[in-house]
Amino acid sequence: MTLRRFSISDRNDNQVTIEIDTDVLTEDLAHEVNNFLSGAKERLAGFDDEDIYACVAMMAAHRALLMMMADGGALFPTCDSQRSDAWTADLLKEEGMPSAGVRIASAYVEVPDFDELEVHEE
Numbered sequence: 001m002t003l004r005r006f007s008i009s010d011r012n013d014n015q016v017t018i019e020i021d022t023d024v025l026t027e028d029l030a031h032e033v034n035n036f037l038s039g040a041k042e043r044l045a046g047f048d049d050e051d052i053y054a055c056v057a058m059m060a061a062h063r064a065l066l067m068m069m070a071d072g073g074a075l076f077p078t079c080d081s082q083r084s085d086a087w088t089a090d091l092l093k094e095e096g097m098p099s100a101g102v103r104i105a106s107a108y109v110e111v112p113d114f115d116e117l118e119v120h121e122e
Contacts, residue, residue: 004053005105008061016064017105018057025101030056036096060102064091068109078106
C-alpha cells in the first residue's frame with residue numbers, strides 16, 4: 001500500500017487530512033474523479049506539476065468540509081479510526097467520489113457560533 005497524505009485547511013483554520021492509497025486510486029481513476037466535475041483542466045493546472053492526487057485530495061477535503069459543517073462540525077485525531085471510517089464512508093457515497101482509495105484521516109472542523117459572526121450594513 002502506497003499512501004500519500006494531504007493536509008487541507010481553509011481561511012478559518014478548519015483542517016481535514018486526506019489519505020490516498022495510490023495502489024487503489026490509480027492515476028487513471030484519479031483523473032476520472034477530477035473529470036467528473038466541469039473545470040477539470042483548470043483545477044488540475046492549479047497544482048504543482050499538475051499533481052492529480054493533490055487535486056483529488058483537495059476535492060475530497062472540500063466535500064468533507066461542507067458535510068462536516070452541515071453536521072455541526074467534526075473533531076477527531078488520526079488515531080480515531082471509528083470516526084474516520086464513518087466520515088470516509090459518507091464521503092465515498094457522494095456523487096463523483098471514488099468508491100475506495102480515499103480516506104479522511106483526521107478533521108478539525110468548527111462551525112462559528114452566532115456570537116462569532118459580524119454584521120456590517122452596506
